[in-house]
Amino acid sequence: MDYNEETIAAIATPIGIGGIGIIKISGCNAKNIALKIFRSRQPIKSFDSFRLCLGHIIDPKSNLPLDEVLLSIMHGPFSYTREDVVEINSHSGYTILSRILQIILQAGARLAKPGEFTLRAFLNGRIDLTQAEAIIDLINAKGDMSVRLAADQLAGGLGTRIREIRGAIVEILARIDASIDFPDEESITITRSYTADHIRKKILKPIKEFIAAYTQRKIWHEGLAVVIVGRVNVGKSSILNRLLQQERAIVTAIPGTTRDILECMVNVEGLPLRLIDTAGIRKVKGKVEQKGVDLTRTQLTLADLTLLVIDRSRPLNQHDLDLLKEIDKETTIVVINKIDLPARLSEKKINYTFKHLPRVNVSALTGEEFKELNKAIFTKVMDKKIDISAAPIIPNLRHKMALTKAAESLENASRNLINGFPLETVAADLSWAKDAVDEITGNKTNEDILDNIFSRFCIGK
Ligand SMILES: Nc1nc2c(ncn2[C@@H]2O[C@H](COP(=O)(O)OP(=O)(O)OP(=O)(O)O)[C@@H](O)[C@H]2O)c(=O)[nH]1
Ligand SMILES: [Mg+2]
Structure with missing residues (x-):
């Protein structure tokens, strides 16, 4: 029926x-x-x-x-x-x-x-569809900012911008189609370099800005995942407790104290962070510890920001160096801990090993320099051009995936124009980009997408 x-x-x-x-x-x-x-x-x-x-x-x-x-x-x-x-x-x-x-x-x-x-x-x-999703976000909103973002989206902010982008794609597509149909008509001949440039500046650029804004969504809806890693006993749990300003994690002098993942929310310089303490890396003894180390590695792949903790009162070992290889250098801060103790690791060695990485020297025992660590975290997040004051238009994961598809097709269109490919190929690229953008607003959709979105609602909404 x-x-x-x-x-x-x-x-x-x-x-x-x-x-x-x-x-x-x-x-x-x-x-x-x-x-x-x-x-x-x-x-x-x-x-x-x-x-x-x-x-x-x-x-x-x-x-x-x-x-x-x-x-x-x-x-x-x-x-x-x-x-x-x-x-x-x-x-x-x-x-x-x-x-x-x-x-x-x-x-x-x-x-x-x-x-x-x-x-x-x-x-x-x-x-x-973006407004339907905003209704779910509004119902599930956990803070003032997520309410504001959802309300903006519900008012049609995202949908309007997406329709503008779509309009720009359709306009170029129409011109290309016309010059395919009437190749001899001079008034509609397209200039390839001009059109490629137009695609890049007027369409691709805003799409890429939207994609970049996605990281902010995580900040406001979930909190950024900040994973604390390091070899055993370097003071990871002590650092978590300091950042939280309360004794949440167990701290002992016994190496391998933390075996499970411990997660807590904390506000650092106004940023909602999900701090994640992990099991220290060492040569594992037994299944439980192996599991702990496996979990640490999984967390590392999910981190928005990594705090790589190094104990300055001991020389570096292979585990420190292995971790250094594993972390994403773009999103890591090296925390040199235990500066209250005599240094067994020279400044020169530190500079050499961790060159190009932001570093902060702290003591989790005394609390020394934690203001600096907070600032470093804030700066690193800001580095990603995350504006925390405004309520920008922020796509969700589904939008981001569609925008990425659109961006790829637009990159192809622009490249194919420059490289002198047939206009039919360029038209196909643009048409894919249009379809991808249409998925966002629901102009073009399928049952799977709808099921996925609407099954997240409660009955009666
Ligand atoms: N002197 C000094 N001791 C510290 C500092 N930070 C941590 N410690 C001590 O180092 C030991 C290990 O601290 P934890 O915070 O448990 O270290 P961890 O990295 O979480 O250790 P695992 O969970 O075993 O991997 C404890 O005895 C802490 O009191 C520091 O800045 N200075
Ligand atoms: Mg610990």
């Missing part, structure tokens, strides 16, 4: 005892169902959109009132789903809400799937 012919209903408020509970009905039959189950002094037909009306839900078995409720009708297309929507505010409590829902279902509606109201809003063209 066409989804448009089915009327759906669900409880929209969380399960549990509360002041009021809301049941939503959407679809062409919503008003009829309301007529069947609701009794009020005023006839329901006269209901204006967005007006509350007091009355009773009638139990069809006994024909007696079941609950006193407020009912409202939002006539389509001016409703959340663009269909006729009825909302019933009843007393809350699972039994009463599910009883009313059951009556609605018996009257001709079917139970809505998770996110189906929002899916209909999308399918009926009221919102694009």
Whole structure:
């Protein structure tokens, strides 16, 4: 059956005892169902959109009132789903809400799937996919900034920018198509170098800026993952405790104290960070330790920022050097710890081994120089051009993947133009770029994408 012919209903408020509970009905039959189950002094037909009306839900078995409720009708297309929507505010409590829902279902509606109201809003063209995703983000938002970002996206910020990019692609595509169709028409001949340059500056550049902005999403929605690694006993857990300003991790003089991954949120210079303490690297003894070291290596691959801890009171060993090879040099700060102890590692050796890497000397025991470490973390994050003051437009992973696809096709288009490839090839590249961009707003989509997005919603949204 066409989804448009089915009327759906669900409880929209969380399960549990509360002041009021809301049941939503959407679809062409919503008003009829309301007529069947609701009794009020005023006839329901006269209901204006967005007006509350007091009355009773009638139990069809006994024909007696079941609950006193407020009912409202939002006539389509001016409703959340663009269909006729009825909302019933009843007393809350699972039994009463599910009883009313059951009556609605018996009257001709079917139970809505998770996110189906929002899916209909999308399918009926009221919102694009980026706005549907913003609704999930808004529901799940954990801080003021994530609320702001989601609200901007819901207002259409991202969708508008994506449509502008699409427009620019379509414009070039149209010109190229025209010059393919009319090769002798001088007025529409395209200049290859000019067009390639235009693609790079006007389309690729903003796309790349969006892709770069994705890292910020992690900051605001999850916190940047800062992984503390080093060989055993260098003071990793002590550093975590210092940054947190509380004793969270166990610290002992016994090498191999930390075996599991310990994760905590901390605010460093206004940045939300997920600090991750790991098991120290050494020649492993036994399965548990092996597992710990394996986990450390996995964390390393997931790190947004790595703190590589070195104990200055001992000479470097092979494990330090192995780790140095494994870390991503772009996103690592070397933390030279235990500077309160006599140095067994010369400045010269440190400079030589860790050249080109930012370094901070600290003592986790005394807390010396931790301000410097905080600053270094902040600077490193800022290095990635992350603006933490503004609420920019930030794509999610799905958008980022589509944008990356679009960028690749646009790079090809621009290169093929310069290299004198046939215009048909360039047109195909541009067309792929357009399709990729269309995936973001949902102009072009498939069931997998929709399932993936809408299954993240709760029932009743
Ligand atoms: N003198 C001094 N001792 C420190 C410093 N930082 C840590 N320690 C000591 O070094 C020992 C090991 O510290 P941890 O923080 O447990 O080191 P770790 O790197 O987490 O060790 P593992 O979990 O075993 O890999 C403890 O006895 C700490 O008190 C420091 O800056 N100066
Ligand atoms: Mg430890």
